[in-house]
Amino acid sequence: MAHHHPVKLDAETVGNFNDLGEAPERTALIVGVIAIAASAFLSAFSAVNWQHFLFTYLVNFCYVLTFSLGAFFFIAVQFVIRVGWSVVVRRIMEVVSLGALPCAILFLPLLAVVWSGYTGMWPWNDPKVIAENHLVERRDDWMNPTMFTLRAVFYFLVWVGMTRLIFKKSTRQDVTGDPKITNQMEGWGALCIFLFATTATFAAFDWIVSLDKVWFSTIFGVYFFAGCLVGFSSLTNLIVLILLKTGKLSPSVVTVEHRHNLSKIMFFATCFWGYNAFSQYLLYWYANIPEETGWFLIREKGGWGFLAYVLIFGHFAIPFLGMMSRAVKRNANLMIFWCCYMLVMHWLDLYWQIMPNMSPDFIPFGITEVLVLVGMVAFVFAGVMWQAGGTPLVAIKDPRLDESIAFHDI
Amino acid sequence: MAIVESDEVAKPPAAQPKLVSVLAEFAGPRELMHAAEKIRDSGFTKWDCFTPFPVHGIDDAMGTKRTKLPFIVLCAAICGGTTAIAMQWFCNAYDYPFMISGKPFFSLPSSMPVVFELSVLFSAFATLFGMLGLNGLPQLYNALFKVDNFRRVTDDKFFLGIETTDPKFNVDQTKTLLNSLHPVLIEECWDSGETRAIPSIFFKTLAMLGLLAIVPVVMVAQLRALPSNLPRLHGQWDMDHQPKLKTQKHSELFVDGRGMRLPIANTVAFGELKTDRSFYNGLQGGAASAEITDAMLLRGAVAANGEPVNNGSFPWVTEFPLEVDEQLMARGRERYGIYCAPCHGYEGDGNGLITQRAMELTGNGRGAWVKPVSYHSDPIRMQPVGKLFNTVTNGQGRMPGYASQIPEKDRWAIVLYLKALMKSRDASPDDVPADVKERLSQGP
Numbered sequence: 001m002a003h004h005h006p007v008k009l010d011a012e013t014v015g016n017f018n019d020l021g022e023a024p025e026r027t028a029l030i031v032g033v034i035a036i037a038a039s040a041f042l043s044a045f046s047a048v049n050w051q052h053f054l055f056t057y058l059v060n061f062c063y064v065l066t067f068s069l070g071a072f073f074f075i076a077v078q079f080v081i082r083v084g085w086s087v088v089v090r091r092i093m094e095v096v097s098l099g100a101l102p103c104a105i106l107f108l109p110l111l112a113v114v115w116s117g118y119t120g121m122w123p124w125n126d127p128k129v130i131a132e133n134h135l136v137e138r139r140d141d142w143m144n145p146t147m148f149t150l151r152a153v154f155y156f157l158v159w160v161g162m163t164r165l166i167f168k169k170s171t172r173q174d175v176t177g178d179p180k181i182t183n184q185m186e187g188w189g190a191l192c193i194f195l196f197a198t199t200a201t202f203a204a205f206d207w208i209v210s211l212d213k214v215w216f217s218t219i220f221g222v223y224f225f226a227g228c229l230v231g232f233s234s235l236t237n238l239i240v241l242i243l244l245k246t247g248k249l250s251p252s253v254v255t256v257e258h259r260h261n262l263s264k265i266m267f268f269a270t271c272f273w274g275y276n277a278f279s280q281y282l283l284y285w286y287a288n289i290p291e292e293t294g295w296f297l298i299r300e301k302g303g304w305g306f307l308a309y310v311l312i313f314g315h316f317a318i319p320f321l322g323m324m325s326r327a328v329k330r331n332a333n334l335m336i337f338w339c340c341y342m343l344v345m346h347w348l349d350l351y352w353q354i355m356p357n358m359s360p361d362f363i364p365f366g367i368t369e370v371l372v373l374v375g376m377v378a379f380v381f382a383g384v385m386w387q388a389g390g391t392p393l394v395a396i397k398d399p400r401l402d403e404s405i406a407f408h409d410i
Numbered sequence: 411m412a413i414v415e416s417d418e419v420a421k422p423p424a425a426q427p428k429l430v431s432v433l434a435e436f437a438g439p440r441e442l443m444h445a446a447e448k449i450r451d452s453g454f455t456k457w458d459c460f461t462p463f464p465v466h467g468i469d470d471a472m473g474t475k476r477t478k479l480p481f482i483v484l485c486a487a488i489c490g491g492t493t494a495i496a497m498q499w500f501c502n503a504y505d506y507p508f509m510i511s512g513k514p515f516f517s518l519p520s521s522m523p524v525v526f527e528l529s530v531l532f533s534a535f536a537t538l539f540g541m542l543g544l545n546g547l548p549q550l551y552n553a554l555f556k557v558d559n560f561r562r563v564t565d566d567k568f569f570l571g572i573e574t575t576d577p578k579f580n581v582d583q584t585k586t587l588l589n590s591l592h593p594v595l596i597e598e599c600w601d602s603g604e605t606r607a608i609p610s611i612f613f614k615t616l617a618m619l620g621l622l623a624i625v626p627v628v629m630v631a632q633l634r635a636l637p638s639n640l641p642r643l644h645g646q647w648d649m650d651h652q653p654k655l656k657t658q659k660h661s662e663l664f665v666d667g668r669g670m671r672l673p674i675a676n677t678v679a680f681g682e683l684k685t686d687r688s689f690y691n692g693l694q695g696g697a698a699s700a701e702i703t704d705a706m707l708l709r710g711a712v713a714a715n716g717e718p719v720n721n722g723s724f725p726w727v728t729e730f731p732l733e734v735d736e737q738l739m740a741r742g743r744e745r746y747g748i749y750c751a752p753c754h755g756y757e758g759d760g761n762g763l764i765t766q767r768a769m770e771l772t773g774n775g776r777g778a779w780v781k782p783v784s785y786h787s788d789p790i791r792m793q794p795v796g797k798l799f800n801t802v803t804n805g806q807g808r809m810p811g812y813a814s815q816i817p818e819k820d821r822w823a824i825v826l827y828l829k830a831l832m833k834s835r836d837a838s839p840d841d842v843p844a845d846v847k848e849r850l851s852q853g854p
Contacts, residue, residue, distance in 0.1 A: 278519075278522060281519065282523070286520065324484075326480070408467065
């Protein structure tokens with residue numbers, strides 16, 4: 001708006017990530033490593049427990065990774081379509097996307113699992129399964145430890161490289177205020193969207209779909225992407241709301257209008273997830289082809305079936321109606337609830353996708369899940385905070401900052 | 411919006427000019443916004459702002475309440491979703507249930523796309539018509555249209571108008587108030603009082619179009635009701651003539667010109683590996699039937715030397731190659747009624763309805779029909795079950811084979827029922843179980 005007075009922000013007034021606590025990353029790192037190591041130790045004494053631990057590890061690895069990927073994609077979109085309103089919250093998204101680096105470290109044990117010849121996880125790693133299933137024989141050139149590793153290296157090169165690049169450029173602008181950086185990021189953003197679409201899709205095939213020896217779903221990449229958006233938007237919104245509550249962010253910089261828009265993205269992500277999850281189900285249900293329906297068959301029986309209903313209602317119907325109202329989206333306390341709620345639902349969604357391949361008959365939930373989840377979240381948090389350091393909470397010299405602060409929702 | 415309401419008062423005969431509202435023009439959006447805040451705080455209710463483009467924050471400045479439209483849209487969406495479910499259930503499961511590939515008549519997953527689409531459609535309509543309704547649109551006339559300066563409101567002018575119907579309105583006081591807000595100018599908006607009635611030509615045209623609209627309907631109704639020698643009209647040409655292959659049709663796509671494809675060489679489709687000769691051919695397996703090819707089993711098969719094949723000496727099975735039970739018998743009886751009884755009759759005497767009618771026509775010299783042999787004759791009665799099975803499968807004499815219509819298990823069920831039919835005319839008292847015999851001997 002023309003009559004709005006430009007707000008001048010500087011590094012002192014907006015605060016930075018170091019203000020959030022006394023070296024939280026060291027505590028988090030210790031907690032993370034201990035929790036993961038403890039659950040690994042507790043599970044190491046029987047083959048079943050060990051398999052359970054590895055699957056749990058994969059679930060939680062995907063969980064923490066989706067936040068980073070969703071943020072990565074969303075920031076790229078902000079650059080490409082020159083979004084003005086999101087500038088005041090973009091730094092937080094950038095920091096969330098930095099989770100790619102700690103996730104790359106967390107992926108190393110999974111690579112070790114593949115190279116050790118462990119057959120209890122990905123069936124393509126088992127020569128016996130390949131020999132007995134003609135349907136999967138042809139996948140041998142694509143699904144083998146070497147190719148798997150090469151692809152994973154490529155994914156992480158893209159994710160870590162690009163999120164670091166965006167963060168570096170953005171923080172340099174904090175100092176120089178150079179508007180050229182914003183123009184450059186438009187080009188980088190376009191490349192990032194393309195790279196994100198390719199890598200996230202194939203990563204989902206590699207890590208989640210290939211847990212089943214014959215199942216395939218061309219839409220799964222989009223399903224995974226929808227999950228990324230759900231996770232990222234809920235987490236970002238939650239961080240913003242908590243920073244506002246604790247006074248680390250000023251409500252005159254991140255206003256109710258920005259919160260409203262962040263909540264709209266959550267609402268959109270929920271609908272998008274429901275749309276994709278249902279599209280995938282509908283086609284398999286309709287075609288009714290054995291090698292395709294098998295995946296759903298084990299997921300709609302017993303405890304998994306119950307969880308499927310929890311997802312239909314809990315991940316879609318309830319939040320769809322719950323977050324629909326404008327008043328709810330603008331209410332900070334209610335949205336804190338919905339953010340936490342959606343974060344739980346997103347975890348259950350990944351659990352439901354991955355776990356039945358290990359335990360088709362019952363839900364094996366136990367202390368392992370809790371320990372690994374706590375460990376991974378703490379580890380990624382430590383990695384992110386270590387990278388963020390003394391960066392300001394807001395991109396203080398972005399050329400669109402005034403536009404963003406003045407943003408007014410219709 | 412609010413200005414519309416003053417229109418209702420006018421009556422055609424009293425052509426008295428009447429003051430409708432007082433307009434104030436402002437230099438720009440900021441001045442207008444400022445003025446709106448003042449008018450809002452003065453407690454006026456029937457007034458409006460007019461701008462060439464949407465102005466951010468004008469709603470708050472005017473104290474406008476949020477629209478009820480979202481609730482209307484929500485209700486319409488729920489209504490659309492419910493309609494979709496109800497419609498699909500009514501059409502597919504209630505009014506005209508049609509079995510397709512054994513799928514359920516109604517199921518939720520397949521209904522969802524239509525639920526989604528109708529929800530969106532109803533929402534879109536509710537949004538458009540709700541918006542029009544809440545704004546009192548369309549509006550063919552408004553006194554503002556007659557104010558010359560007001561025309562530029564769509565280009566670069568900013569107006570604020572207070573209506574005379576507002577309870578707080580008083581010409582002098584209102585003008586003073588508006589003047590205190592530093593307008594560019596103040597103007598009065600007069601309603602000339604001319605008739606506001608819609609010209610009658612409008613209704614005449616509407617009536618004419620309405621009448622014309624009946625013509626195609628009547629033509630369609632006539633064509634439907636009367637017989638005609640003309641070829642059928644294809645309302646949807648590409649639906650009646652779809653570029654798809656139908657059974658037994660020629661195709662340019664394939665080198666051999668066949669539309670239907672043969673199985674790929676050296677492959678066997680799922681469930682088509684028919685190696686059990688006794689079950690699939692009614693022949694004893696192994697060396698006994700090794701020389702007998704499928705061609706030799708066909709109706710009217712001819713051997714290499716030109717002689718007809720006599721299958722009476724083939725090593726037919728004499729026992730049923732599947733488990734015989736009550737259920738199979740019931741199935742055989744049912745299938746017999748469908749496929750066999752029309753010619754052979756329900757009792758197997760060879761006088762089914764078709765035979766009766768055909769014999770009548772043959773008697774009149776209008777056709778040739780060979781009456782089916784009665785099952786209750788020794789040559790048939792003595793046949794092993796395997797041969798009966800082959801007759802059902804490949805036909806015999808004038809009778810065609812039923813292999814394509816009836817699956818193997820059902821053919822055996824029919825053979826089982828045939829044996830029961832034969833037994834019904836060829837039983838001795840010794841065949842009756844003791845308890846039944848006792849019951850029969852006691853009489854009614």
